[in-house]
Amino acid sequence: MQYSTEELMIVAASKQLKNEEVVFVGTGLPMLACLVAKATHAPNLYMLFESGIIDPKPVHLPKGVGDFKLLKGATKSTSLNYVLSLLQGGFIDVGFLGAAEVDQYGNINTTFIGGTYENPKLRLPGSGGANDIASNAKRTLVIMPHQKRKFKKNLSYLTTPGHLQGGESRYEAGLKGGGPSRIITDKAILDFEPTSKKMRVNALHPGVTIEEVQELTEFELVIPADIPTTLTPTDTELTLIRNIDKEGVYINKK
Amino acid sequence: MLKKRSKVVSLEQAISNIKDGSSVAIGGHTFRRHPMALVYEIIRQKKKGLKLLGWNNANDMDILVGTGCAESIETSYVGMSMFGLANHFRKAVENGRIKVNEHSETTAIDMFRAGSLGLDFMPTKASLGSDIIRTNPRIKEIECPFTQQKYAAVKAADVDVAIIHAHFSDEYGNIGLDRNRLMENEMDALIAKSAKKVIVSVEQIVNEEFVKNNAHLTFVPGIYVHSVVEAPYGAHPTACDSRYDYDLNHLEEYHNATKESNSFIEYLNKYVYGAKDHYDYLDKIGLQNLKKIKRPEVIVYG
Numbered sequence: 001m002q003y004s005t006e007e008l009m010i011v012a013a014s015k016q017l018k019n020e021e022v023v024f025v026g027t028g029l030p031m032l033a034c035l036v037a038k039a040t041h042a043p044n045l046y047m048l049f050e051s052g053i054i055d056p057k058p059v060h061l062p063k064g065v066g067d068f069k070l071l072k073g074a075t076k077s078t079s080l081n082y083v084l085s086l087l088q089g090g091f092i093d094v095g096f097l098g099a100a101e102v103d104q105y106g107n108i109n110t111t112f113i114g115g116t117y118e119n120p121k122l123r124l125p126g127s128g129g130a131n132d133i134a135s136n137a138k139r140t141l142v143i144m145p146h147q148k149r150k151f152k153k154n155l156s157y158l159t160t161p162g163h164l165q166g167g168e169s170r171y172e173a174g175l176k177g178g179g180p181s182r183i184i185t186d187k188a189i190l191d192f193e194p195t196s197k198k199m200r201v202n203a204l205h206p207g208v209t210i211e212e213v214q215e216l217t218e219f220e221l222v223i224p225a226d227i228p229t230t231l232t233p234t235d236t237e238l239t240l241i242r243n244i245d246k247e248g249v250y251i252n253k254k
Numbered sequence: 255m256l257k258k259r260s261k262v263v264s265l266e267q268a269i270s271n272i273k274d275g276s277s278v279a280i281g282g283h284t285f286r287r288h289p290m291a292l293v294y295e296i297i298r299q300k301k302k303g304l305k306l307l308g309w310n311n312a313n314d315m316d317i318l319v320g321t322g323c324a325e326s327i328e329t330s331y332v333g334m335s336m337f338g339l340a341n342h343f344r345k346a347v348e349n350g351r352i353k354v355n356e357h358s359e360t361t362a363i364d365m366f367r368a369g370s371l372g373l374d375f376m377p378t379k380a381s382l383g384s385d386i387i388r389t390n391p392r393i394k395e396i397e398c399p400f401t402q403q404k405y406a407a408v409k410a411a412d413v414d415v416a417i418i419h420a421h422f423s424d425e426y427g428n429i430g431l432d433r434n435r436l437m438e439n440e441m442d443a444l445i446a447k448s449a450k451k452v453i454v455s456v457e458q459i460v461n462e463e464f465v466k467n468n469a470h471l472t473f474v475p476g477i478y479v480h481s482v483v484e485a486p487y488g489a490h491p492t493a494c495d496s497r498y499d500y501d502l503n504h505l506e507e508y509h510n511a512t513k514e515s516n517s518f519i520e521y522l523n524k525y526v527y528g529a530k531d532h533y534d535y536l537d538k539i540g541l542q543n544l545k546k547i548k549r550p551e552v553i554v555y556g
Contacts, residue, residue, distance in 0.1 A: 135379050
């Protein structure tokens with residue numbers, strides 16, 4: 001079956017999730033990735049939503065944060081305060097993040113771009129729960145488009161901690177969680193070199209070259225000798241995704 | 255016996271208690287249960303220099319910035335979710351008209367938590383290593399006296415007035431949420447408890463007997479509530495838990511209106527300045543539109 005890049009990304013993200021893990025998930029592609037994982041290799045994955053909903057079985061996909069459609073089948077509806085406390089308490093295995101800008105250590109900016117903090121050129125909404133997720137989840141997955149203006153040597157503002165300045169700096173800063181483990185883009189999957197914590201190419205999507213990915217990245221990527229190709233979605237996985245989002249809320253938008 | 259003082263006042267009276275330059279904490283989050291009727295009245299009364307506090311905000315703060323009521327903002331997020339950036343907030347920050355103190359959700363909630371407990375600060379792990387701790391004077395790094403671990407200390411919020419919206423209250427300001435609610439809501443209670451003065455709008459005023467028979471539904475007791483306003487659909491266009499959903503059409507109308515100053519003035523003239531009170535506002539929204547967002551037929555559990 002023909003697949004879209006988004007569908008490839010959803011399946012790639014779903015494969016990062018293990019059965020019985022507790023995932024702090026946002027709406028959009030991360031939620032689809034969780035639902036695919038639950039329908040395939042991780043049936044007992046627990047989804048927690050920022051708005052305070054635990055382990056739902058949504059029938060209709062929500063359009064944004066705080067959408068009550070997510071309550072369907074949930075085992076607990078609580079508050080954001082409660083799920084944030086679960087993060088800090090160390091109960092969350094995986095957190096999903098998006099990014100306006102990312103640097104080579106997986107630090108994220110969603111506050112402003114260009115200019116100074118007092119007089120930014122483009123002001124963005126801010127952290128929301130992203131800093132909390134990145135500070136405290138055992139590991140995080142970042143999903144974002146691969147563009148040179150987003151993969152930056154220097155961030156305008158470090159809203160959300162990745163591996164900070166690399167090496168042991170994240171641990172030394174006093175952060176509890178383990179930081180980003182994968183960045184999934186429309187071109188590749190990236191991980192972090194274990195010692196330096198510099199961003200490394202983990203897999204390339206079908207038809208994408210390493211030159212292309214480096215060209216779309218402002219900083220120098222760690223490039224291993226052998227780079228696998230990202231697994232393409234199977235017919236079963238594609239059918240699953242299209243069934244889950246049959247109303248076209250996130251993919252094949254209507 | 256001296257009769258207890260009723261705390262029920264008109265919308266106009268309630269907001270007249272807010273002085274220019276006050277710090278005002280806004281309840282609710284994202285597109286949920288912001289006290290919009292109170293916010294619109296702040297705009298009608300042309301308050302100036304307000305220092306706005308919250309923990310995750312949207313059209314509530316954006317419209318206060320756009321109408322020149324706000325001087326500074328402290329929260330973790332000001333955005334219009336699926337519609338995009340909050341236009342007034344964005345422009346005001348870009349041209350230096352308002353000052354922002356940046357937070358994560360945890361640090362924003364912790365300033366209210368500390369305030370609600372009467373403590374000077376609250377320790378947290380959030381914001382360590384980020385520019386949030388470097389740019390927000392309310393957050394400083396400290397060392398745990400027991401483990402020598404690093405922590406961020408968030409200084410208690412100094413809130414003059416908290417404005418929140420809830421389901422019901424008796425006339426003495428005992429504020430309750432419906433038994434059949436979709437979600438919990440401790441944060442509004444923390445925001446209220448951290449403030450010197452609490453102004454609450456509710457969907458309906460109930461009799462004292464109802465509160466006494468359902469005392470476990472009271473989430474903000476009247477002992478620290480200053481005034482109560484009856485404002486059905488008082489969170490519109492944001493959602494009010496089990497009562498009604500968010501009005502996406504209206505939120506989009508607002509968002510589109512904020513793209514240009516002419517269309518924003520038109521919006522204000524229609525819905526805010528042009529509405530003499532909350533009931534006039536509801537007339538302009540129209541019963542048909544309000545019926546569309548009413549639960550339970552819209553969603554209740556998906």
